[in-house]
Amino acid sequence: QDAGKGIPTGKCMMLQQASFYGNILADAGATIKEDGDAFAFYLPATNSKxxxxxxxxxxxxxxxxxxxxxxxxxxxxxxxxxxxxxxxxxxxxxxxxxxxxxxxxxxxxxxxxxxxxxxxxxxxxDASDLMPAAVGAGSEWKEFTAWFGEGKSIAEVVKAIDASWPKS
Incomplete structure (x- = not known):
């Protein structure tokens, strides 16, 4: 959830995030509304069906x-x-x-x-909501962040997420 910290300061101009993130930005002083500091918009569909x-x-x-x-x-x-x-x-x-x-x-x-x-x-x-908490709220977030934020390979990310899956 650190990814959007640059939005209120103008260092981050766009972030794909869950709807709850607006409150995090508001707590940081941003005005959340259509003509405010930050708002949301819909990305076009990639599947015509x-x-x-x-x-x-x-x-x-x-x-x-x-x-x-x-x-x-x-x-x-x-x-x-x-x-x-x-x-x-x-x-x-x-x-x-x-x-x-x-x-x-x-x-x-x-x-x-x-x-x-x-x-x-x-x-x-959301797939993470359907996973065991240790994965969906734990290793998946950590590993995806390592992929796009630290350059970890997708093969390493997938392997780490799979390894974190509970055995039972």
Whole structure:
């Protein structure tokens, strides 16, 4: 996450990063909005069959009982009412189609929600979110950074990531 430290000072002009990064820049003093110090934009699709690719992460809830109070909580957590109340805080984008874009206070979250709601979008989970934490939040980040930041070969990077995969 050190890659974007040069954005507020003008030493880094573009960075492909997750939507949460806007808050890191804001904490460093940058104004995050379309006409501010930093904002986001969509890169064109590289596959004509997938015109609006959206990569992200997510949280899921599951119930292990069907008691009325459990169903009531499930119903509330899946409602537009809950989702609308939650998106007013930073770093939360809802797949609930009942959430109006105007409910998003964070401009990056609003932009992400706009792409997510596009009927042409195809959503896929970020690969790191599907990996064991030791890999997806550990060795993968470290090794990819060594590849583009330190010149480590892709063959060495892939070998190191594979070696870090838990045995069980």
């Amino acid at each position: 997938v015109t609006v690719p959206v990569v992200g992460g997510g949280e899921f809830t599951a119930a292990f009982a069907s008691r009325p109070e459990v169903v009531a909580v499930q119903t509330y957590l899946s409602s537009a009412t809950f989702a609308t109340s939650r998106v007013q805080y930073d770093n939360w984008v809802s797949a609930n189609s009942g959430v109006p874009l105007a409910a998003y206070k964070n401009p990056i979250d609003r932009l992400a929600a706009q792409y997510l709601a596009d009927p042409k979008s195809t959503f896929g989970f």
